Amino acid sequence: MKKSSNHSANPRGDLSAQIAASIRDAIIAGELIVDDRLPSETELSEQFEVSRPTVREALKRLAAQALIRTQRGATGGAFVNHIKYAEAYDQQITTSTLLLSMNDISIVTACEARYALERACTPLSAARRSADHLATMRAEMHRQSQPGLSDEAFCASDVAFHRALVDGAQNPVMSYQLAGAVEAMQPLMNMITFTARSRERIVELHGQIADALEAQNGEDADAALIALEAYTVSLAKDVLEARKARG
């Protein structure tokens, strides 16, 4: 790692960014595998010919992406982390949420993506859903029917319902990919005020979905999802127009 005396700005960024990229590449390329221990911070600072704070900044970058974990103590150090779905979920949701809020995506576009992807799960979910998934869906529907539920709690329950639908496909890769699409919508949905009547309609459609999945009827579930998308979009449009008229 020579560093070749860089006077002009480095395309890879700061030293800590370069070092982080170097280690990240090694992990992706499989040169470092799960639970491998990286050299100690002192050793790394010697190898890369930088100071320990710089190495530490690099390691924190990697830790932020859950690529490594660190442990104190005699046998401690930085270890290549086994990325679990739960950790990847969180990251994906954070990124997706900010992406939606920062690029003024319309509700129509976001809904289109979300429901298209969700509908991709329904045939699989209809075929494979367990009793557990169905029970979760029914439980969330029950919660959604309770009066006095706040809009936020209603949205959270809505997410849980759809998550059960997705998880029913029993494909962890799909569950992971869909996490961003479904959960990132929540801030957008939170803008909507759900009246008692609209909640009733949504729960009704949820019931159709749950019934169809229970009957392993993918087509009916698909149709209900299409109706749900249309209804959600129309609700959102009403809110936007009302807001425009007022403001």
Next chain:
Amino acid sequence: MKKSSNHSANPRGDLSAQIAASIRDAIIAGELIVDDRLPSETELSEQFEVSRPTVREALKRLAAQALIRTQRGATGGAFVNHIKYAEAYDQQITTSTLLLSMNDISIVTACEARYALERACTPLSAARRSADHLATMRAEMHRQSQPGLSDEAFCASDVAFHRALVDGAQNPVMSYQLAGAVEAMQPLMNMITFTARSRERIVELHGQIADALEAQNGEDADAALIALEAYTVSLAKDVLEARKARG
């Protein structure tokens, strides 16, 4: 330096992790909006009652997630970053790739997810694809037909083809979500040796897809994708069995 004397381990993690989480929450909650400037590192270290290196580690964590960018100089500092799709792509692909390789996901599972999601794009892509998307697909098919192309280059071209298909839906949210599903497959696909005959078959199916999209016929494109998935899975199984027989 009060810090309320922490003797037991903090649930939020290290100081730098806590500070990073605190700032991240502020960004997600909208208290800090795009292009807002954070206080200088010195000011932050005073506010959080920690040293500057600790603040810097926190900022590097956020930079690794593309939540902030930093700039040197008199008017420099850390700014809330406008997350663009390109940056989010990279992160998603890195995470997805590692997730697949570390959780020994079978090729069948990964393919199932990928093609299910991709098929969710086809109706939209058939309706909206531009001449540009079609041209990209044809160009990649032409590249895939050239003899002497390495397996890796063939895979890369395959990804480019499918990316054009997805982008044809003209929905940036879908493009983003699909990036992980499509690109993360590449390392898995790179294990496959593509014979001249199998390449021919794949290009043929690609042709069917391109033709169908050009004719705005979503159903034919869907059928071709199903065939492509089945063919890919059978190729992968052959490779695995051959490897098992040898090893």
Next chain:
DNA sequence: AGACTTTTATTTGTCTGACAATTGATTTTT
């Protein structure tokens, strides 16, 4: 010998203080 305690070595976490590099703003000079 075996179980318990103490010590020790290693490593990450944090702090302090310093200097270099960058860069926009300010002042001076032409």
Next chain:
DNA sequence: AAAAATCAATTGTCAGACAAATAAAAGTCT
């Protein structure tokens, strides 16, 4: 007025130190 020099603020990097955690090693007692 334009160009050049200076300045000030800020991030980037470094060196060295100490605290805290932690497991292994050494020592001690029964």
